[in-house]
Amino acid sequence: MSNIFETLESEVRTYSRSWPVVFTHASGATQTDENGREYLDFFSGAGALNYGHNNPVLTAPLLEYLASGAVVHSLDMMTPAKREFLETFQELILKPRHLDYKVMFPGPTGTNTVEAALKLARKVTGRQHILSFTNAFHGMTLGALSVTGNSLKRKGAGIPLTNSSKIPYDDYFDGTTADFMWLERILDDSGSGVDKPAAVIVETVQGEGGLRAARTEWLRSLSALLKRHEILLIVDDVQAGCGRTGTFFSFEEAGIEPDIVCVSKSISGYGLPMALTLFHPELDVWEPGEHNGTFRGNNPAFVTATAALRAYWADDKFEKQLAGTIATLHTGLEKIAGSVEGAGVRGRGLLAGVIFKDLEIASKVAAEAFANGLLVETSGPEDEVVKIMPPLNVTDEQLARGLEILAAAVRTAVESSTLAHA
Amino acid sequence: MSNIFETLESEVRTYSRSWPVVFTHASGATQTDENGREYLDFFSGAGALNYGHNNPVLTAPLLEYLASGAVVHSLDMMTPAKREFLETFQELILKPRHLDYKVMFPGPTGTNTVEAALKLARKVTGRQHILSFTNAFHGMTLGALSVTGNSLKRKGAGIPLTNSSKIPYDDYFDGTTADFMWLERILDDSGSGVDKPAAVIVETVQGEGGLRAARTEWLRSLSALLKRHEILLIVDDVQAGCGRTGTFFSFEEAGIEPDIVCVSKSISGYGLPMALTLFHPELDVWEPGEHNGTFRGNNPAFVTATAALRAYWADDKFEKQLAGTIATLHTGLEKIAGSVEGAGVRGRGLLAGVIFKDLEIASKVAAEAFANGLLVETSGPEDEVVKIMPPLNVTDEQLARGLEILAAAVRTAVESSTLAHA
């Protein structure tokens, strides 16, 4: 039977290869395929569905908005939906955290907000160079790609990626070296040949690059070091933000205040395209229209974003519940990792995973999990980490069940691997 | 009273400055502000609302879909909504036009599809250089920006924009030179110093760059010239596509078949973020996942896209009706331009405008039109063109009324300008 995805869609497609079924419905932490089979979804739209699929708290205002004849698409015109979002974001997110940020709508995707952040950092400082970290992932457009680590994706550019250098992420040398040895040295050494950067861009957890999580003290030292050298700190919170690590912003625990923050994925809460670039007011040197984009005013996304903020971030209830979920997940993952020699837990919050010594195990685990009704992705340059990213509101039962399937999948994968190497 | 748009949103905002009202509702060719004032919208979301605001033909299936619990966000997993879109696009768009294209979902914005096109062209050819045209607009991320003309936007990059050169668009020298004199010469001259390009990227009408429209014979010559030199032709149909010029693709009239086509803006039909990159099957050399993006599977957009294709492009009724609307608009614009010395009509289809000798008139016309309830934008490096872009399904009455307001606004602007210069 001819399959239009294979005949018409480009070879670039990828998830449809790992999960070769057609998903029809979805709800919370589950997706259902067209044969009626249900899957536990511990992938959450690569982090865009932190509140689960089709969360009814968001569906209702979305349907109401769309049925009302209100403005859907508005570029950067003013609409009540945008006003409500801005007011809610200020009240529930910025003010309680004492964060003084201007809000930019840079176009509705993660790569858009990263490109806007890089442009702004260069404009403000008059410097061109950007430092990013080993195994970073920031997006697929040329600017964002230049600060990304993955070599397959970098080669896709077809031209040399310039104006950025790479520095080692936390624990890149497995604890054998002092933090920022390299960074401090090159910034102090006028002969280092590493041009003084406009900014350093960092993910607090490397969602695509293998789920390394930066320690809070590392983030604090990074922030302090850059302040001393008058270099801007950009936190790319596209994947780790919006509650994924246990707090709204992933950098809250570290107590730092980045100069620029990139937000996208789960900001709309419903999987609708939306992104923000946040920055200190004194950095707001944009000319009107100097950066724009057709879909920067996606009002349905503003509506669900506002509803999500109100439902989950008006007080600390959700955050507390989330702490429990995180604890349960990590206990489970530690147990699984503990059962395999050389395995270890990676990540932070609900952006976590298990790394195996044998680089091929993670892919086998993901395949076996899928066969048993659990959607989990791999992460890392060699797909060496199984990535566990349930919705933040996953139920205890679902989490337990998911961990069970995962544990079984790991056993199977490790056994098959042992046999293969025997 | 403090206004959160001014206090919290970045200075980069622009339309909210020209149109300082809050738009609450919208329907077809009208938008209503929160004081209940109605505006004729001849701006159409910068081309993302070709079928008008909140078109009920699309609202219905969208609401139904969202209410049904179907998958909303799917990256590049398979869903029925995506399948239906692919099938419908193949049946109603590609097949009747004998176009053999693979379909890539590069992320949901115009700049994403342009970046994907440039990357693919470079990968396929192994060449790095791209040629683009004077006054081109292709997007705000680093790759797309490098092929864009506007100097304000280019400076926003903060770094030199490299790996592309500019060539003169059709009629750039007001008819004084042979077409492609420069392009032919440099391609034939191994000493020209212009490196052989991977591709030439072109808009058939320069939506942002002053509404110049390329003649069909110019496009045909361009296409033939590039074929002779084995250089890829990329048509950026983000703004001019989806019916805007009278046919689904803007290049149909010219009878050419570009190697790569960029589609976005009105492809969802409802202002929802969505984009396609189309290319000949032999160019489909992507590795799985070599280019990706979180919001490349925006199912609500697939649903409205499918509905729009079925409602408007299943037969030639809409196209015929559109031809009448286009004729009426151009008659009207010619009349207006004829009334002002040195003025002229620019553009093609419903992507048209009037250029004035006095560079300041267009902005005055837009302001005066807004004061009288008509939303029109300006275009061109000096905002020297009034841009008229009603929805494709604007009614005759609305079109007539809009042209009347426009004509009056032109009279007022010209008078004030004459007084100012007297």
Add this chain to the structure above:
Amino acid sequence: MSNIFETLESEVRTYSRSWPVVFTHASGATQTDENGREYLDFFSGAGALNYGHNNPVLTAPLLEYLASGAVVHSLDMMTPAKREFLETFQELILKPRHLDYKVMFPGPTGTNTVEAALKLARKVTGRQHILSFTNAFHGMTLGALSVTGNSLKRKGAGIPLTNSSKIPYDDYFDGTTADFMWLERILDDSGSGVDKPAAVIVETVQGEGGLRAARTEWLRSLSALLKRHEILLIVDDVQAGCGRTGTFFSFEEAGIEPDIVCVSKSISGYGLPMALTLFHPELDVWEPGEHNGTFRGNNPAFVTATAALRAYWADDKFEKQLAGTIATLHTGLEKIAGSVEGAGVRGRGLLAGVIFKDLEIASKVAAEAFANGLLVETSGPEDEVVKIMPPLNVTDEQLARGLEILAAAVRTAVESSTLAHA
């Protein structure tokens, strides 16, 4: 017999392929090979031997200097030889021409002075982009190569050459377009996408790129146009300078005063490595040591340079005699060109040549001339021009003899070509 040039020297060698003999001695306009055969040298070390080989007027002070124990190598330390050169250059060259230039010693080669000029232009203006001309040749190091036209040489870089664009040289479209149509248009059009350049670099005669000579009115218009736009004009006088076109600087006839001038090749007069970068005093914003180079103080070259200036440029005798030589050469070349259908004379002064319709003739002429004892090179992207560049002090007899050999070689080449195509 093994030949160490073939076994040990790199494949990059080129003249030893066209002229496969070992040259032992040289004097004025002649070279002698080790079999005692004498050749008329109308190649003059690619323009580095304007006063002929081993000119005794220069040999004497050179030998005296070297025998005296004076400083040979001094970087940018002060020496009497350098002082005398500076004083003589000021007295005999700058003052009489009312040129107010600072003198920089950028390293002893043409590509060094071009790199210094480009760096300075970018530093002074704070702009990055440089415009250069189709078929320009400015050198082989990365900066100079980026403004060079030849595609074989450009590909040698192994990376994309960036931060410059190409514009059409005088008569690039065979007189069919107005001068500077493209340049004026893009400078006036803020949407052209060609970033405002720091400088335009030009050769008044394209020595390597096919011997096109810019008309004086074209140079004047270029200079005026750039002044209006506050863009620096760099004249690369490496090949055309030092008398080659009839005056010391090749731009004198045009009456322009470039902002920066690159001089090398024949400035030492004896074929010794030496180069200068000249620029208006207000451009002298270099930090001490910001640009340097080990061989920027080649004192033997200063000595011969001073002697050459004194011998040839102390009054107008040499210039007058040169005018006669130039007239004779051009009469001869016109006659030769007139004898071949479609042939024409190219160049200016003693930097001239003949272009043939059949692209292969020039190489045949050069080979035939060599067989008959005349050294002439080809020029142009396809080696389509025979390049005639005798020493400036060639005797009438030598010039007549050389032209005779050339005329015969042309006849032979044209005949063989006609036969080949019959």
Add this chain to the structure above:
Amino acid sequence: MSNIFETLESEVRTYSRSWPVVFTHASGATQTDENGREYLDFFSGAGALNYGHNNPVLTAPLLEYLASGAVVHSLDMMTPAKREFLETFQELILKPRHLDYKVMFPGPTGTNTVEAALKLARKVTGRQHILSFTNAFHGMTLGALSVTGNSLKRKGAGIPLTNSSKIPYDDYFDGTTADFMWLERILDDSGSGVDKPAAVIVETVQGEGGLRAARTEWLRSLSALLKRHEILLIVDDVQAGCGRTGTFFSFEEAGIEPDIVCVSKSISGYGLPMALTLFHPELDVWEPGEHNGTFRGNNPAFVTATAALRAYWADDKFEKQLAGTIATLHTGLEKIAGSVEGAGVRGRGLLAGVIFKDLEIASKVAAEAFANGLLVETSGPEDEVVKIMPPLNVTDEQLARGLEILAAAVRTAVESSTLAHA
């Protein structure tokens, strides 16, 4: 009195500021100013005068050659002088060291040979990226500058320097980390974001960057590591080569065989501009003329180069004597360094120096030494090292005298510094 060096020469001049006298004569390890004052020269033309000024062993054949009417300037034509140089270089240098290199004449300066090496490495591998080391110095033209460390010099480019990254030189972290920790890690990690390089370029002693000397085991490990990854190793031996460290090539002691070697400065032996690029025969993929340069055939330099090779490298006498001189110098420097708290000896062979804790001392030492008749330079990004580089044939008496002046200058500088900080 007006001084033409100040009025006419560019502000970029630098040595004439530290040593504000006019040097007239020079001989061996001495220079004499026009007041008849003699200076011991422990600077040796920045390494271009390894055999001393006006070495009579070279003067004689040079004068003879120039007086004989032999060819002086020959581009890459064949001459007996070039043949003799090639034969001698093969016999006395390459063969005894079992080095199988092709010889390229890339133009007569250090930056030329580096540019040629980088181009060739990129061409051969098809990769664009180059790795170079912190505090490297490779030249002032755009390609060489991009692999150079000094920030003042890098800024001189006026554009971002791209297509290279920096890695830590030996002991950059004062022995606290394993060698090549960073390099090994990024080469093994496909997600590091550091694109696989075409080549790594290294100086075995960093002549300009502070006189760090790489240990032989570090060089061996580097060479082995690159071989495993099929990355080319370029040794820039421009300053450290030609005997400066005790052997002809500075990498001999390490027992490695670089893929490409850059040679210049003292290769002519007499301070005459000359350079070589050496590479393994299988890398000789140049097209004829793909890299060229007017002064690549400087025959007087070939003559002195041949004479120098014959005089000093025909047997091991010179090398043995040199070993003694080196030992004496280092004993002396150790003694001096030992007398100052926190001071240390840097460098290798006769390319050595003393670093002081107080960054300002080195400049004071150089000034004081000059006042007492000794020419020594500083090195390092903050001029923190006094650089001692006598001619290789310095006499014992001169060496002793120079060390004495140096020791006294150090005492004075340290005292004045202590007073200043008291």
